[in-house]
Amino acid sequence: MDTLDKTDRHILQVLQQDAKLNTKEIAYRIGLSVTPTYERLKKIEKLGIIKSYVTLLDGEKLGKSLAAYCNVSLQLHSLPLLRKFEAAVRSLEEVMECYHLAGNYDYLLKVVVDDMKSYQHFITNKLATIENIAQVNSSFVMTEIKHTTAFQLV
Structure with a gap:
């Protein structure tokens, strides 16, 4: 900077x-x-400071009314298994964000879907099929208080 x-x-x-x-x-x-x-x-x-120009959409108006944060723990932590998990998560369209963490969990996923039935389908038929997952803890967004994509620069 x-x-x-x-x-x-x-x-x-x-x-x-x-x-x-x-x-x-x-x-x-x-x-x-x-x-x-x-x-x-x-x-x-x-300089690569601007990564891309995008349009931000209103998920609610598009029927994407359920947002969940999934804390994921893996069974084993070898580099090939981490990379395999990350590649699998990248391919899941419901996952909007994924972070590798230090702390109680290995990864944090932000998942956005239509409703609870869609979330259950995602967990059961997509996330649960990824090998090496030991545990998934989900927290559901009730109300979005603040969401910004802008950094304070001036």
Whole structure:
């Protein structure tokens, strides 16, 4: 982050709020002309700080009304078995996020599905078929209090 100055961080802050803005609109919001804004944006992209431009969807409106966090413990912890588990999880469309943890559990999965019946199907017919799982503990989201994808930069 040392390669980014205050203006670069301002560009990133603006883009995190609305990635559809074009260079002219970004330039207006940060108080620069279009050319230096464009050059700064290209530099930031080249540094790999911007991973991708995406559209965030409302899962509720798409019928994805059940979110669960699954704490997963594995039986054995050899590197090949960890990699095999991770590859299997990557292929599960219901898994929105997966983190390898230090602590009481080995992995944390965020799973989003239509309803409890869909979740039961996911657990029984998909997650349970992955070898080496010792235990799965599920917690269900009742109300989302805060969800952000934006880092505070300025």
